[in-house]
Amino acid sequence: MESKIDWNSLALTALAQYNISADQLVFLGHSENVTFRVDTRYNQNFATSGEYNEQGLFLLRIHYPITEFRDRIWQQHAVIESELMWLTALYRDTDLVVPYPVQNLSGNLITSVEIDDISETLNCTLLKWVDGSLLDIEPTATQARRIGKLMAQLHQHASLWELPSGFTRPKYDWEQLHVSLMKLRSLVDAGKISVTDFAVLESAVQRISNVMTALEKKRTNWGLIHADLNENNYIFYASEARAIDFSCCGFGYYLCDIGQTLLHLFPENRTSFLSGYQSVRQLPDEYQSILEAFFLRATVDNFAFFASQPNEHDYLLETVPYVTERLCSKYLKGEPFLFDS
Structure with missing residues (x-):
């Protein structure tokens, strides 16, 4: 159309x-x-x-x-x-x-x-219109901290806000993750993702799903999330970080939202982001292993988006093996990777 x-x-x-x-x-x-x-x-x-x-x-x-x-x-x-x-x-x-x-x-x-x-x-x-400018380079540590604080403020509001009658937004749950995985299956037959790499992704998704289904949904950890706060959807006005483009917002774990944003930050900036976040809201104990699951969830979701665009298939051909070898393999063995350079 x-x-x-x-x-x-x-x-x-x-x-x-x-x-x-x-x-x-x-x-x-x-x-x-x-x-x-x-x-x-x-x-x-x-x-x-x-x-x-x-x-x-x-x-x-x-x-x-x-x-x-x-x-x-x-x-x-x-x-x-x-x-x-x-x-x-x-x-x-x-x-x-x-x-x-x-x-x-x-x-x-x-x-x-x-x-x-x-x-x-x-x-x-x-x-x-929201005034501000996109960053054309990786955020500084200070900027990453402010982005983290911004996300925490969004989560803080969502956790306290009483939803109006009829409020309806999609969910970022394990079922949505499996839908994303199935979008990648078609690329195996097309030769853009190897059978071996897809099997690794499938194993990682199963473990991530287990993590998601085991997490209790409470107001402190589940609610409305931006779901797409990356370098295209936050801007800076002077030194203030501002969120734009809420069109992907939906219900999900707050750690899911964080994992989505960390996917777009260099490892050294992820610590700064989390520091800014925790200046407003505390993260749960032992959050890193859960956050790594959501980081890979965001990766699979991102791959699924690229799978729908033929001009991005060469990117997948190059990137998927790196992710399965360097990230998924560590995750499946229980080895931390989120802050590795």
């Missing part, structure tokens, strides 16, 4: 349902969603009528993923609305700067747009 859609035209159709006037519409990319930066001006018609008019920079999201990696549940109205509920609560309850949602002219947070000649409707959302 993607090739048949004029995303720019669809974005303008969605924006017409908001109380803004766009000076500039800039296409940002297409991954989990199709995204545009919207630059607005003051609308004189609203000024003379005395009505409120939103101004500034905004992020417009058209909820349509680039691949079929994500289940269609992520595009459902109730699921999207629940993400916006959490963002609204974070904006209201904390000092964190987050991309909070903007209502359309009907007072709704989600705008549905019909696609011409196609019997499908896509959901769109408008968020206030």
Whole structure:
């Protein structure tokens, strides 16, 4: 369907349902969603009528993923609305700067747009833009510590927040992990993953699943998580770390969230991240072995995402053997690896 859609035209159709006037519409990319930066001006018609008019920079999201990696549940109205509920609560309850949602002219947070000649409707959302810059290099130890503190603040809020009625987000549990593993199986027949490497991944996933099913789900260790706080989804404004792109948020263990982020940090920065985290929230005793399980869970999930993109298959061909030999083999033997350089 993607090739048949004029995303720019669809974005303008969605924006017409908001109380803004766009000076500039800039296409940002297409991954989990199709995204545009919207630059607005003051609308004189609203000024003379005395009505409120939103101004500034905004992020417009058209909820349509680039691949079929994500289940269609992520595009459902109730699921999207629940993400916006959490963002609204974070904006209201904390000092964190987050991309909070903007209502359309009907007072709704989600705008549905019909696609011409196609019997499908896509959901769109408008968020206030968050100022800051992506890092173009590995974070410093100080920055890694601040990212850790940021994640702990998100977890602290999630652990105390009473979920609204009807709140619905997907789960990052052992069943989701097995779905990711099965996405890799097809690459064995394609010759991109060897039978031997897949067997190692399968053994590691089984052990990780055992860890996950053995963990009791309590408010202190399980709840809403960002689930994708990597170098593309945290920014810095001066020295302040800020989280963006909550579109993958869902229910999971807080250690699962940490493992996802540690996957994108050099080993020497992982300690700094955890130090920042523990300045807000304490980690459980003997957390390292559990965290290593979630680190590998994130690795398998990441591989599954790349499996859905043919242009990334050569990367998998090179990377999977390294992971099975250097990380999974240690994990299966009970040898720590998380802080190895």
